[in-house]
Amino acid sequence: MITLLPTYQSKYMDKKRPLVTIITNTKNRARLISRCIESIQNQTYQNYEHIVADGGTDNTKKIVESYNDPHIIYISIPEGGPVAQTKEAFKLSKGEFITFLDDDDEYTPEKLEKQLDLIQSLSDDYGFIYGAMTYYDNNTKEQLNIHGAEIEGGSEILPIAISKPTICGTPTFMFRRKAFESIGGTWISGIGNDMSDWALGCRALKQGWKVAALKESYLRIYVNHQATRMSDADFYKDNSQRYIKFHNHFLSEYADIIAKNPKVGTFHYDNLVHFYVAADRTGDAFKTWYKLIKTRPNFRSLVSFPYYFFRQLMKK
CATH class of the missing domain: 1.25.40 (Serine Threonine Protein Phosphatase 5, Tetratricopeptide repeat)
Known part of the structure; x- marks a missing residue:
């Protein structure tokens, strides 16, 4: 079932201010999702659509609707998990660039602006970018560590990329629409970890796309919030x-x-x-x-x- 809130109509479709699609997959995390939504609303770059793909049964829809935000598109995808959620969200999307935010994390205000500055400065064969992430304890708000982003290039870096999870971080990814579409428009299904940003990045490189790194962190990733993350082993x-x-x-x-x-x-x-x-x-x-x-x-x-x-x- 797909339930849509009023669709945001972009005022700027020129190259300088392209529409950005932000996809958030969620499942029974109504108590956490406000932080995600509000961090997107506070972006310095405002030409975006935010698609919330809900696979749960709690009151997430009510929370999302309470914002009455025309940027937001809500869809209910009760079956198929993150692969189906992302696939349906991408089908509905209109953005020239595709990025993501987990329901329990947040962008810093300049995230979209900084990503667009980087990816638009690159040639079209750079199909995607990724970046650093900062981890915080949800309870103490203490900074725990930073997952850096340094490696850049094309097929020549593929051996490094597949040897360990370096080019990864779902909410740091920003794809050109044609690049994301070329690798399936969703996560890779049937590989054991159906929401692997690592595997997705490697597949994009294998198909000939180049990647660049946004070395500064514009992401806040929260742990210890008494809810299992989709990337946690206990989720499965x-x-x-x-x-x-x-x-x-x-x-x-x-x-x-x-x-x-x-x-x-x-x-x-x-x-x-x-x-x-x-x-x-x-x-x-x-x-x-x-x-x-x-x-x-x-x-x-x-x-x-x-x-x-x-x-x-x-x-x-």
């Missing part, structure tokens, strides 16, 4: 099988790159040893351990399998 059931599928996705999709540079697969082998053991797939764990030792012959690799194996035995 059967995490071992989920992560096995996820890391094998990278090993399969980028097999040609890993064959040329085996060390690129190290992070994935290391995690697979852990999750194979947790899933009682000892044979697969042992085979992956052998690959790990070959690609990273150090003490940590040598003790990886015995450590996870005996830790699993102690749990039984």
Whole structure:
């Protein structure tokens, strides 16, 4: 079911002030979403539409409607999870640029303006940008850490991008519309983590798009708010099988790159040893351990399998 609030009609469709679409996926987080909405309303750049894709059953719709904001489009997508929510939101969107904000986080006031300044300064083969994020404790408001953004380029940086989660951060992404459409217009389904910004960024690079980094942080990410984040392991059931599928996705999709540079697969082998053991797939764990030792012959690799194996035995 799709329920629309009055659609914002853009006053500026020229290149200098393009319409930006902001997509927020939410599910039963009515008590948190106001911070997200109000941070968008406080942007210095005001030519945007904010699509709230609701997969829950609480009073989120009532909260959103209470703002009576013509920038906001509310849609109810009760089935299909984040993949379906984002897909339907993108179908309805009209923005030349697509970005995101999680329902429990917030933009600083200049976020959209700074992103647009960067992406519009680049050639069209730069399909997307990402940026730094600052993490805060929701209760104390204490700054915890900053996830930086430094790596930039095209296909030449793909080995770095797939080796560990560096080009990531959903709310820091801003895609050109044609770039987001070319990679499916939503998250990658069926890979174990159906809302992986890391996997999405890597796929965009694989398809030939370049990425640039906004090195300053214009995002506030909140943790410890007594609600499970979609990026948390506890959001999902059967995490071992989920992560096995996820890391094998990278090993399969980028097999040609890993064959040329085996060390690129190290992070994935290391995690697979852990999750194979947790899933009682000892044979697969042992085979992956052998690959790990070959690609990273150090003490940590040598003790990886015995450590996870005996830790699993102690749990039984």
